[in-house]
Amino acid sequence: MIEFVNVHYYYKENSSLILNNISFTINKGEFIGIVGRNGSGKSTLARMFNGILIPSKGKVLVDGLDTRKAEDLIKIRRKVGLLLPNPDNQIVSSVVEEDVAFGLENLGIKPEEIRLQVDEALKLVEMEEFKKHPPYLLSGGQKQRVALAGILALKPDYLVLDEPTSMIEPEGRKLITGLLKQINSELGVALIWITHDLEEIIEADRILVVANGKVKEYKKPKELLGKADIWKEAGIEPLAITQFMQNLKQYGIDFKPEEFTVQEMVDFLCRLK
Amino acid sequence: MPIKIKGVTHIYKKGTPFEKKALEDIFLNIENGEILGIMGKSGSGKSTFLQLLNGLLRPCRGKIIVDDYDITMIPADEIAAVRREVGLVFQFPEEQIFETDVYKEIAFGPKNLGIDEKKTFERVKTAMKLTGLEYVKFKDRRPNELSGGEKRRVGIADILALNPRYLLLDEPFAALDYEGRRKIYQSIKELNQTRGTTTIIVSHNLEYLVPVCNRLLILADGRVKLDIKIDEIALYIKEIKNLGVSPPLHHEVLYYLKEKGFNINVKVRTREEAAREIAKYLGTLKDEVKSG
Ligand SMILES: Nc1ncnc2c1ncn2[C@@H]1O[C@H](COP(=O)(O)OP(=O)(O)OP(=O)(O)O)[C@@H](O)[C@H]1O
Ligand SMILES: Nc1ncnc2c1ncn2[C@@H]1O[C@H](COP(=O)(O)OP(=O)(O)OP(=O)(O)O)[C@@H](O)[C@H]1O
Numbered sequence: 001m002i003e004f005v006n007v008h009y010y011y012k013e014n015s016s017l018i019l020n021n022i023s024f025t026i027n028k029g030e031f032i033g034i035v036g037r038n039g040s041g042k043s044t045l046a047r048m049f050n051g052i053l054i055p056s057k058g059k060v061l062v063d064g065l066d067t068r069k070a071e072d073l074i075k076i077r078r079k080v081g082l083l084l085p086n087p088d089n090q091i092v093s094s095v096v097e098e099d100v101a102f103g104l105e106n107l108g109i110k111p112e113e114i115r116l117q118v119d120e121a122l123k124l125v126e127m128e129e130f131k132k133h134p135p136y137l138l139s140g141g142q143k144q145r146v147a148l149a150g151i152l153a154l155k156p157d158y159l160v161l162d163e164p165t166s167m168i169e170p171e172g173r174k175l176i177t178g179l180l181k182q183i184n185s186e187l188g189v190a191l192i193w194i195t196h197d198l199e200e201i202i203e204a205d206r207i208l209v210v211a212n213g214k215v216k217e218y219k220k221p222k223e224l225l226g227k228a229d230i231w232k233e234a235g236i237e238p239l240a241i242t243q244f245m246q247n248l249k250q251y252g253i254d255f256k257p258e259e260f261t262v263q264e265m266v267d268f269l270c271r272l273k
Numbered sequence: 274m275p276i277k278i279k280g281v282t283h284i285y286k287k288g289t290p291f292e293k294k295a296l297e298d299i300f301l302n303i304e305n306g307e308i309l310g311i312m313g314k315s316g317s318g319k320s321t322f323l324q325l326l327n328g329l330l331r332p333c334r335g336k337i338i339v340d341d342y343d344i345t346m347i348p349a350d351e352i353a354a355v356r357r358e359v360g361l362v363f364q365f366p367e368e369q370i371f372e373t374d375v376y377k378e379i380a381f382g383p384k385n386l387g388i389d390e391k392k393t394f395e396r397v398k399t400a401m402k403l404t405g406l407e408y409v410k411f412k413d414r415r416p417n418e419l420s421g422g423e424k425r426r427v428g429i430a431d432i433l434a435l436n437p438r439y440l441l442l443d444e445p446f447a448a449l450d451y452e453g454r455r456k457i458y459q460s461i462k463e464l465n466q467t468r469g470t471t472t473i474i475v476s477h478n479l480e481y482l483v484p485v486c487n488r489l490l491i492l493a494d495g496r497v498k499l500d501i502k503i504d505e506i507a508l509y510i511k512e513i514k515n516l517g518v519s520p521p522l523h524h525e526v527l528y529y530l531k532e533k534g535f536n537i538n539v540k541v542r543t544r545e546e547a548a549r550e551i552a553k554y555l556g557t558l559k560d561e562v563k564s565g
């Protein structure tokens with residue numbers, strides 16, 4: 001379990017509070033989405049999960065370990081993997097496979113075991129053909145995949161993902177979201193997923209909405225879906241299907257407020273013919 | 274004057290183990306005033322394409338003609354002139370931001386062009402407005418202490434302050450919230466209408482391109498695999514899907530309805546237009562709207 005307890009944060013003494021008395025908990029194996037406008041404090045929050053940033057007031061506990069205590073930090077970093085939004089800030093080595101191995105080496109794992117895990121992680125993100133490549137020669141989306149492989153290889157209990165697929169095309173995104181959800185459901189790895197795209201977290205257990213330094217909502221996606229004002233405050237575009245249903249309504253085609261897939265919508269419209 | 278691309282091939286690191294043919298035999302005309310969207314998988318050559326257009330990279334083969342000049346032939350010391358006409362916003366803003374505060378960062382370009390302080394000030398203010406950055410709040414901030422979306426906006430403002438005639442945007446919507454995206458749509462359209470700025474936008478999400486683009490290219494393996502008008506998307510759903518791109522939901526719905534025998538106009542761009550066509554067909558449009 002991860003607990004944020006009355007967390008306050010400012011970057012500089014006397015400057016304004018970025019996070020203002022935030023409290024919430026995340027259970028093992030949960031899938032949590034985090035949304036909020038640009039500058040609302042999501043990445044600040046993300047960096048508190050593994051103690052890169054320490055609360056100015058309040059505390060963050062990971063399975064009871066306290067990010068303020070130096071002796072707890074090493075254990076915390078093994079439990080919590082953090083994927084940064086810009087892969088260039090994550091990638092440290094000059095060869096892709098070495099980069100993916102980097103974290104594992106720090107954990108003192110045997111070389112042959114490392115090789116296996118690196119290959120597996122690169123395969124998962126479909127980057128095995130670039131194993132021997134220098135990362136700086138990769139495209140943006142390719143780098144994003146390598147950075148993710150580096151975190152996956154560590155097999156953390158909690159995976160904090162700060163806009164993990166912001167530059168990956170739909171098919172690659174499906175692959176990666178599928179992969180993460182599988183890790184979540186099969187291995188029980190908790191996902192803490194920051195995004196500006198509601199589609200990515202629509203299957204989350206709960207969505208945490210950050211606004212004005214506070215937790216505005218922390219509920220099941222279903223409980224939030226109809227609340228246009230919440231999404232507006234979170235800087236989130238409503239789902240394409242929601243918007244399209246509204247457009248159709250404007251022109252006299254009435255839907256019951258149901259959940260629809262594309263096919264269901266097509267079938268529904270065919271019945272009106 | 275349009276941009277003409279004639280038989281362009283780009284190979285990285287030729288003759289090394291990392292040799293990569295990023296683009297192959299591209300022929301393309303981009304008309305003035307066009308807003309062109311480009312999609313394609315990771316590694317399909319999108320960023321390479323943009324970098325060739327503003328002279329940051331030189332192709333191994335072929336010509337790129339901008340305003341009647343073949344920019345592949347321009348000597349290195351004159352390429353700066355191309356870069357201010359063809360402004361490129363990088364995929365990662367960190368790659369282009371280096372000044373110590375936001376004002377200096379955005380003012381750097383205009384100052385460099387020899388523009389006086391007063392006019393530079395105006396340009397910075399306009400560029401910040403166009404990207405939704407509040408002037409007073411952000412002008413003194415350190416760029417490397419901004420949030421991801423704030424940095425993205427500074428990266429875009431940097432280039433807008435150059436008043437380029439061609440605007441190239443590499444994943445401008447990544448990291449932006451919905452409000453930010455709409456602000457950028459609005460600004461692209463405004464610049465396009467008032468100054469005729471030709472714009473090329475790379476994005477991984479087709480839903481993000483539809484509200485603003487009038488033409489769509491899909492790249493795969495360094496080649497142009499699809500080149501259509503935005504309102505033709507519903508006619509090419511199969512091809513688009515085969516290229517690994519998810520079509521916008523409303524276009525997909527139109528496509529399936531047509532397949533199921535709806536005799537309906539599918540040449541539309543926005544969701545609203547799609548809804549209107551469906552309503553017209555189903556007869557739920559009010560009379561006064563229908564006649565319009
Ligand atoms: N290193 C820093 N020093 C000072 N202020 C900072 C620093 N990093 C971020 N900020 C400010 O703190 C606020 C929250 O930033 P944060 O990066 O957490 O936002 P975010 O929710 O991740 O936004 P985005 O959606 O744009 O990524 C912003 O106003 C930002 O300008
Ligand atoms: N400097 C370089 N040296 C060698 N290969 C490179 C270099 N830059 C890019 N590449 C390779 O060229 C191909 C095209 O890269 P490019 O950056 O144009 O892709 P992209 O379409 O922009 O991808 P993304 O959507 O991931 O940003 C990729 O396979 C990439 O690995």
Ligand SMILES: [Mg+2]
Pocket residue numbers: 042043044085162420421422
């Ligand atoms: Mg952020």
Ligand SMILES: [Mg+2]
Pocket residue numbers: 139140141319320321364443
């Ligand atoms: Mg790219």
